[in-house]
Amino acid sequence: MKYYSFGEPSGRFIGYSQGFKVYATTIARQYTDMRQPEKKAVPQGEFYFGYGPSTGGMIESVGVDLLTPGELITEAYVNPSYKQRNVTIRGRTIGDASLIVERINAFHCAAHSIAFASAVEDALGFDLPDGIAHTRIIALELERIRSNLLVIERMCQPAGFGVPANQLAILREEATRIVSRATGHRYFFSSISPGCSMMNLSGVGNAVRKISSTFSRIYDDLLESKVFMSRLINNGKVSIDSLIGPAARASGQARDARIDSATLPYSRFGFTPVLHETSDAFARFQVRSEEILQSAGIVSDALNGASNTGKMEKLEGDGEGAARVESPQGDLFYYVKVENSIVRDIVMVSPSSSNIAAFTQSMKGNIFTDFHFNWESFGIWISEAGVVLQ
Amino acid sequence: MSNLWFLNGIRKGIVTEKFPKTPPEDPPAWPSMLSGAGDARCPVDAIDGNGWNMDKCIFCRRCTPAYSPTGNQDIFTVESEAPIFHRSLYIYPLDSGSCGGCNVELMNIFAPHYDANRLGLFITNSPRHADAILVMGVFTEGMEDPLRLAYEAMPDPKIVIALGSCAISGGIIGDPALDISKYNVRIAGCPPSPYTIIKALIAAKGV
Numbered sequence: 001m002k003y004y005s006f007g008e009p010s011g012r013f014i015g016y017s018q019g020f021k022v023y024a025t026t027i028a029r030q031y032t033d034m035r036q037p038e039k040k041a042v043p044q045g046e047f048y049f050g051y052g053p054s055t056g057g058m059i060e061s062v063g064v065d066l067l068t069p070g071e072l073i074t075e076a077y078v079n080p081s082y083k084q085r086n087v088t089i090r091g092r093t094i095g096d097a098s099l100i101v102e103r104i105n106a107f108h109c110a111a112h113s114i115a116f117a118s119a120v121e122d123a124l125g126f127d128l129p130d131g132i133a134h135t136r137i138i139a140l141e142l143e144r145i146r147s148n149l150l151v152i153e154r155m156c157q158p159a160g161f162g163v164p165a166n167q168l169a170i171l172r173e174e175a176t177r178i179v180s181r182a183t184g185h186r187y188f189f190s191s192i193s194p195g196c197s198m199m200n201l202s203g204v205g206n207a208v209r210k211i212s213s214t215f216s217r218i219y220d221d222l223l224e225s226k227v228f229m230s231r232l233i234n235n236g237k238v239s240i241d242s243l244i245g246p247a248a249r250a251s252g253q254a255r256d257a258r259i260d261s262a263t264l265p266y267s268r269f270g271f272t273p274v275l276h277e278t279s280d281a282f283a284r285f286q287v288r289s290e291e292i293l294q295s296a297g298i299v300s301d302a303l304n305g306a307s308n309t310g311k312m313e314k315l316e317g318d319g320e321g322a323a324r325v326e327s328p329q330g331d332l333f334y335y336v337k338v339e340n341s342i343v344r345d346i347v348m349v350s351p352s353s354s355n356i357a358a359f360t361q362s363m364k365g366n367i368f369t370d371f372h373f374n375w376e377s378f379g380i381w382i383s384e385a386g387v388v389l390q
Numbered sequence: 391m392s393n394l395w396f397l398n399g400i401r402k403g404i405v406t407e408k409f410p411k412t413p414p415e416d417p418p419a420w421p422s423m424l425s426g427a428g429d430a431r432c433p434v435d436a437i438d439g440n441g442w443n444m445d446k447c448i449f450c451r452r453c454t455p456a457y458s459p460t461g462n463q464d465i466f467t468v469e470s471e472a473p474i475f476h477r478s479l480y481i482y483p484l485d486s487g488s489c490g491g492c493n494v495e496l497m498n499i500f501a502p503h504y505d506a507n508r509l510g511l512f513i514t515n516s517p518r519h520a521d522a523i524l525v526m527g528v529f530t531e532g533m534e535d536p537l538r539l540a541y542e543a544m545p546d547p548k549i550v551i552a553l554g555s556c557a558i559s560g561g562i563i564g565d566p567a568l569d570i571s572k573y574n575v576r577i578a579g580c581p582p583s584p585y586t587i588i589k590a591l592i593a594a595k596g597v
Contacts (some may be wrong), residue, residue, distance in 0.1 A: 106492075
């Protein structure tokens with residue numbers, strides 16, 4: 001492993017899986033109890049309001065229990081394990097494992113595929129050519145644009161803000177069609193694997209610029225809407241130490257795997273993270289919005305020098321590798337152990353698990369009508385939080 | 391852009407495609423109907439001596455060049471039509487254990503490019519108001535009861551729709567959410583595109 005080592009905690013906390021805690025440069029073997037925390041006893045005059053697991057208000061199946069005397073929420077518990085998928089990767093070839101990794105969370109397939117591919121490349125001692133690194137940056141930033149558009153669209157919906165929600169849905173579909181024309185698949189499936197990135201980048205620059213300029217106008221108008229802003233300001237304030245991704249950057253902390261990246265040359269494009277200070281849903285909305293504009297700029301810059309390659313010629317050898325990328329929700333980490341092109345061990349640390357912990361903290365003291373704005377502002381995906389890789 | 395959102399909406403004009411009256415404007419290559427023959431590498435046994443099985447296929451491209459995508463989005467099977475719903479079909483979506491791809495594509499059919507409401511297709515948040523339950527993802531223990539309870543809560547007549555290869559066959563992830571014989575409609579794809587979903591749901595109505 002070039003970029004990570006097993007050892008004592010060092011650097012900022014990234015996240016955890018059952019057997020490991022991951023820090024900026026080390027992986028600490030520490031057991032984490034992944035079971036649901038025990039619920040607080042119900043105080044007199046309060047009750048648990050159960051929401052989910054199958055409900056129209058959420059994109060995925062998830063159980064939420066809110067302790068409340070009627071309107072104020074005093075405790076929140078999120079159970080992502082209703083749809084827990086136990087997926088067997090150990091013992092599979094690298095190629096088959098790639099197909100499964102893509103399907104951990106389709107909407108963020110590029111982030112998962114690139115993190116996994118980078119870990120495998122680290123394990124097998126493969127040095128990523130510059131051109132492919134650029135192509136992967138384009139894939140990650142395109143995915144960030146689309147993901148952030150969905151977050152903002154979903155934040156408009158509970159406000160009954162139909163026109164901007166639909167205009168953002170149009171932009172999101174246009175971003176999806178860019179991906180589809182570039183890779184042949186609307187969600188990057190089978191276009192990124194170890195040593196390989198296959199994207200037809202013609203027309204991508206212009207199409208992304210169009211999205212960026214239209215979004216910029218929508219963002220300006222949303223900022224002028226006091227009714228919408230009042231639903232976000234002071235909603236879901238949280239500033240705990242373990243924040244990652246947009247939630248961390250919305251509380252003024254410059255935490256971003258793109259700053260730390262050893263394999264993807266973000267520094268070449270003068271990357272500095274977007275920061276806001278107020279730690280609430282409004283700040284997360286601002287970070288996500290401004291990152292759309294920033295990502296569009298990075299795509300434009302990265303197009304110079306981007307190239308494609310076919311499949312990695314030799315996927316043989318033994319080794320351990322680890323890699324981390326900045327998915328739209330935050331740090332996404334993979335560790336793999338490979339023997340003769342077979343994956344013998346795999347650990348994935350998902351940003352959604354950390355964001356669920358942050359969300360539950362942030363709901364205390366909120367009221368019911370804050371729920372959806374706050375939930376959507378974290379961009380949580382249950383499919384990546386509720387998966388067990390075996 | 392004016393801050394009067396209503397005017398903003400009008401100024402944007404109509405972006406909805408004429409589909410399905412006209413062909414899809416921007417269909418993806420994958421997933422779509424495959425053409426080809428013979429044996430080929432397939433991680434989910436969707437290709438064997440009998441040719442290609444769309445229900446099992448995860449459209450991973452391993453079978454190229456023996457098989458290639460045609461762009462044809464009609465990759466679905468309607469076992470029994472339900473003409474009683476020909477005017478409107480209310481769908482209750484249930485995520486049994488998906489990767490989120492099918493969920494987003496289902497949501498997309500109601501976005502302005504597709505606007506499935508104009509075709510008499512609607513989402514309902516309660517199984518009590520549903521004509522169809524649409525199942526996404528593989529079987530998971532935690533969602534077994536919610537799936538059964540939702541089905542039992544639906545009034546008769548009702549239909550069961552599988553969306554995506556995980557729900558139909560388990561794909562490469564696990565076991566199917568329900569036995570294949572329980573589905574009235576099977577929509578193939580990983581995930582199926584909005585074009586495929588719309589066409590399949592209209593066909594399910596017998597229109």
